Amino acid sequence: MNFTSGADVPELLSLENIRGQLIRLEDTIIFLLIERAQFAFNHKIYEAGAFKDEIGFEGSWLEWFLFETESFHAKARRFTSPDEHPFTPLDRLPKPIIKPLSFPSLLYQPAASHPSVNVNSRILKFYVEHIVPGITGVGNGSAKGKSKEVGKDQDDGNYGSAATRDVEVLQALSRRIHFGMFVSESKFLSAPHDFIPHILSNPPNEDALAGLITKPEVEAKLLVRLANKARVYGCEMDADGRVVEVPDEEMGSRGKIDLKAVVGMYRDWVIPLTKDVEVDYLIHRLDGVPQTQIDEWMKGAKA
Numbered sequence: 001m002n003f004t005s006g007a008d009v010p011e012l013l014s015l016e017n018i019r020g021q022l023i024r025l026e027d028t029i030i031f032l033l034i035e036r037a038q039f040a041f042n043h044k045i046y047e048a049g050a051f052k053d054e055i056g057f058e059g060s061w062l063e064w065f066l067f068e069t070e071s072f073h074a075k076a077r078r079f080t081s082p083d084e085h086p087f088t089p090l091d092r093l094p095k096p097i098i099k100p101l102s103f104p105s106l107l108y109q110p111a112a113s114h115p116s117v118n119v120n121s122r123i124l125k126f127y128v129e130h131i132v133p134g135i136t137g138v139g140n141g142s143a144k145g146k147s148k149e150v151g152k153d154q155d156d157g158n159y160g161s162a163a164t165r166d167v168e169v170l171q172a173l174s175r176r177i178h179f180g181m182f183v184s185e186s187k188f189l190s191a192p193h194d195f196i197p198h199i200l201s202n203p204p205n206e207d208a209l210a211g212l213i214t215k216p217e218v219e220a221k222l223l224v225r226l227a228n229k230a231r232v233y234g235c236e237m238d239a240d241g242r243v244v245e246v247p248d249e250e251m252g253s254r255g256k257i258d259l260k261a262v263v264g265m266y267r268d269w270v271i272p273l274t275k276d277v278e279v280d281y282l283i284h285r286l287d288g289v290p291q292t293q294i295d296e297w298m299k300g301a302k303a
């Protein structure tokens, strides 16, 4: 989201604008997955300590890539932007070398900065355990992954290229999923009185909050659109630019992207984690808010 283009807060926080950003990020994520799928699974890059002697880093090759990339980006103030969340803990990253930009205050800070709202460790886990194997043909029964032996199809030695793509995919997924905070803020402000009783109940009523933010029809449309986009973006053309028809189930094995893996990723991980972010944000939405403001919001319920 371009927070500095002069757009006003109500415009930036409109559900239409935020959903537009989520739709645009679908394109980014699909293209980046197509790039990652060009390389083998390369399991070694996800094993903690596998390159310890070479890089002097206890974590995995990928975590080292994240640390090094994010250290550089932190200097350029990437993580001062409200929609950017590093995988490396902020206190291990360098400070920006230029003055931070001033952003309009869109999110409620006590909620946005609460540690439970950052789900990057869960993103890293599902990505490494489920998505990379899925798109590189390991363990999903596609032609690329038939062999259970670690052969050339599972380890092509392109550790730098694979991890570079992984970092890009992870950062895009993280932006997408943490956008849940903007969705939540928008929904909360449009009807605070609906949310307040469930936030204030002891313990907070997470199921009721999840019920309020869930929009099944939006999710259903998203999954159809995603499959269509993956089919179009991953389509093959001959040298004359004519589209070569490829059956959906063969797309993964033809070096493009496995449609089921992309749709399954959104259905099983991206949407549920976005909803967790939305609910966790709401749970802390009233932290430190004066009672007079809460009373004011509750008047809307009676009106």
Ligand SMILES: O=C(O)C(=O)C[C@]1(C(=O)O)C=C[C@@H](O)C=C1
Binding pocket: 019, 022, 183, 213, 214, 215, 216, 218, 219, 222, 270, 271, 272, 274, 275, 278
């Ligand atoms: O668009 C919304 O209203 C959202 O909350 C985002 C989102 C999603 O992750 O795409 C999550 C929950 C809703 O059920 C629908 C879609």
